[in-house]
Amino acid sequence: MPDSNATGIVTPQYVHIDKPLKLKSGAVISSYNLVYETYGTLNTDHSNAVLVCHALSGNHHVAGIYEDKPKSTGWWDNMVGPGKPIDTDKFFVIGMNNLGGCHGSTGPASIDARTGRHYGANFPFVTVEDWVETQAQLAEHLGIHQFAAVVGGSLGGMQALQWTLDYPDKIRHALVIAAAAKLTAQNIAFNDVARQAILTDQDFYGGDYYSYNTLPRRGLRLARMLGHITYLSDHSMASKFGRELRDGKFSFGYDVEFEIESYLRYQGDKFTDLFDANSYLLMTKALDYFDPANAYNGDLSAALKAAEADFLVLSFTTDWRFSPERSRDIVKALLDNNINVSYGEITSTHGHDSFLMNDAYYHQLVRAYMKNIEV
Amino acid sequence: MATSATTHSATVAWRPDFAAIANWIQPGSKILDLGCGDGSLLKYLYQERNIFGYGVEIDDQNVLGCLKNGINVIQNDLESGLSSFATGSFDYVILSQTLQAMKHTAEIIQEMLRVGREGIVSFPNFGYWRNRMQVIRGHMPVSESLPYHWYDTPNIHLCTLGDFEELCRECDAKILERRVMNKDRQIELLPNLMGKLAFYRFERK
Numbered sequence: 001m002p003d004s005n006a007t008g009i010v011t012p013q014y015v016h017i018d019k020p021l022k023l024k025s026g027a028v029i030s031s032y033n034l035v036y037e038t039y040g041t042l043n044t045d046h047s048n049a050v051l052v053c054h055a056l057s058g059n060h061h062v063a064g065i066y067e068d069k070p071k072s073t074g075w076w077d078n079m080v081g082p083g084k085p086i087d088t089d090k091f092f093v094i095g096m097n098n099l100g101g102c103h104g105s106t107g108p109a110s111i112d113a114r115t116g117r118h119y120g121a122n123f124p125f126v127t128v129e130d131w132v133e134t135q136a137q138l139a140e141h142l143g144i145h146q147f148a149a150v151v152g153g154s155l156g157g158m159q160a161l162q163w164t165l166d167y168p169d170k171i172r173h174a175l176v177i178a179a180a181a182k183l184t185a186q187n188i189a190f191n192d193v194a195r196q197a198i199l200t201d202q203d204f205y206g207g208d209y210y211s212y213n214t215l216p217r218r219g220l221r222l223a224r225m226l227g228h229i230t231y232l233s234d235h236s237m238a239s240k241f242g243r244e245l246r247d248g249k250f251s252f253g254y255d256v257e258f259e260i261e262s263y264l265r266y267q268g269d270k271f272t273d274l275f276d277a278n279s280y281l282l283m284t285k286a287l288d289y290f291d292p293a294n295a296y297n298g299d300l301s302a303a304l305k306a307a308e309a310d311f312l313v314l315s316f317t318t319d320w321r322f323s324p325e326r327s328r329d330i331v332k333a334l335l336d337n338n339i340n341v342s343y344g345e346i347t348s349t350h351g352h353d354s355f356l357m358n359d360a361y362y363h364q365l366v367r368a369y370m371k372n373i374e375v
Numbered sequence: 376m377a378t379s380a381t382t383h384s385a386t387v388a389w390r391p392d393f394a395a396i397a398n399w400i401q402p403g404s405k406i407l408d409l410g411c412g413d414g415s416l417l418k419y420l421y422q423e424r425n426i427f428g429y430g431v432e433i434d435d436q437n438v439l440g441c442l443k444n445g446i447n448v449i450q451n452d453l454e455s456g457l458s459s460f461a462t463g464s465f466d467y468v469i470l471s472q473t474l475q476a477m478k479h480t481a482e483i484i485q486e487m488l489r490v491g492r493e494g495i496v497s498f499p500n501f502g503y504w505r506n507r508m509q510v511i512r513g514h515m516p517v518s519e520s521l522p523y524h525w526y527d528t529p530n531i532h533l534c535t536l537g538d539f540e541e542l543c544r545e546c547d548a549k550i551l552e553r554r555v556m557n558k559d560r561q562i563e564l565l566p567n568l569m570g571k572l573a574f575y576r577f578e579r580k
Contacts, residue, residue: 312442328459331459335460335464336461338427340447341447341449342442342448343450344450347435365439365442368442368443372445
């Protein structure tokens with residue numbers, strides 16, 4: 001077993017980008033901060049850089065731990081580190097918190113210098129394309145002219161895909177994991193229920209809850225509980241919780257009775273301390289808006305014509321939120337363009353969350369693919 | 376990479392069928408290899424014929440083998456067809472020693488004809504005289520090219536040269552070339568009796 005903390009102590013870094021960014025929505029951000037972490041060493045050719053893009057609730061803290069917080073292991077520590085599938089003995093890996101997030105990059109909870117107040121609901125909508133642009137700014141800041149690979153799962157996979165379209169000459173490989181080229185109606189529906197939970201919370205105050213010294217806890221908690229259900233599979237929930245009762249018998253009340261209730265409520269509560277509701281709203285909208293084929297009358301093959309990178313596309317059999325069919329759509333469009341692509345469909349019981357799990361075959365595929373990337 | 380190159384040349388050394396297939400492939404072609412295993416054939420064709428292509432494979436360890444070999448592979452069940460692949464998008468579609476293990480035999484030939492300009496199929500010839508002898512002695516054949524027992528074999532649709540040619544007629548496939556081998560020797564005389572391994576190149580009628 002590799003040491004789970006092989007990356008060791010890490011420290012976030014900040015960069016202030018003082019260059020106006022025109023967003024897809026038309027809004028302009030005059031300047032912004034990005035927080036990021038790096039693992040491994042950039043080689044002299046600057047040819048070994050790998051960008052890891054995070055999903056809905058992720059952030060820049062991909063691997064390692066913080067000095068003062070022994071339990072603060074990064075969200076993809078099983079994948080990224082020395083000797084791990086994305087091997088930081090070979091690659092210089094970068095994790096960045098997306099614009100609009102709530103872990104250090106400029107977002108709704110940040111202070112707008114023009115007003116001296118929190119951005120709140122005034123923070124502009126951000127899209128996957130906008131994030132790629134900010135990531136390109138960070139790359140420039142770090143002196144990286146081309147990524148050896150851009151890697152991401154779920155919403156992160158969408159960013160990896162978008163990279164190949166916006167900067168085809170600046171990315172050699174894209175690893176698109178448990179992702180989709182667009183959300184289905186069902187998927188958007190889940191996102192909207194989550195948003196409605198937040199937007200209708202009486203403590204939301206139109207997004208200006210910071211001024212009232214409160215949080216839309218109830219709404220964010222419900223949003224997270226709903227999300228969690230969709231990230232797990234029926235099978236994994238059944239095997240983990242089944243119909244287990246906390247006290248072994250019905251108590252005929254609305255407090256926690258079934259273990260699954262306990263789990264979801266705990267996850268929901270924990271999340272309200274870690275995540276900003278406005279950021280959650282923005283991230284889910286970015287998911288909904290993503291659809292590179294839209295500008296091509298829905299023709300994904302035409303949309304991916306610009307791509308030049310090689311691809312590894314992976315999906316998980318029990319992932320019903322980002323199902324294997326959606327990954328196969330991407331693969332088909334890549335095949336139509338004669339792009340180098342490999343596709344693995346991983347048998348897993350853990351649903352969408354599988355992409356974060358330590359599955360042997362999954363990690364072997366990523367390891368084998370990354371090993372063949374020349375730096 | 377040194378390790379996989381060694382494995383590869385070892386594989387090629389005892390697989391004269393690779394050379395037989397390569398012989399039919401125009402340099403620079405675009406190829407789809409169905410049931411591609413660890414990608415050894417595609418890698419060989421890449422080295423010998425400078426091809427571009429993809430493999431299709433269902434088995435996890437084989438898919439992993441392809442990635443290790445640096446070969447494009449799509450993990451997919453051939454029995455569900457080739458819907459990811461556009462009509463007429465390949466120069467050659469290869470089905471190397473996989474036909475006999477498939478449920479949807481006619482369907483895969485049809486799909487090969489749809490996706491590729493030409494199809495190439497190889498299979499162990501059930502009509503080979505040693506196989507016939509074993510049947511006459513009262514047993515299902517077990518041999519180098521058919522290494523399984525009747526109860527554990529993945530080969531559910533074994534056929535002879537004659538049987539396959541009949542299937543081609545039914546599928547409107549025009550046979551362009553046939554090659555019958557016994558180890559590394561090409562068999563000209565009584566091929567359905569003397570040949571162990573059959574190769575066909577065909578196109579849409």
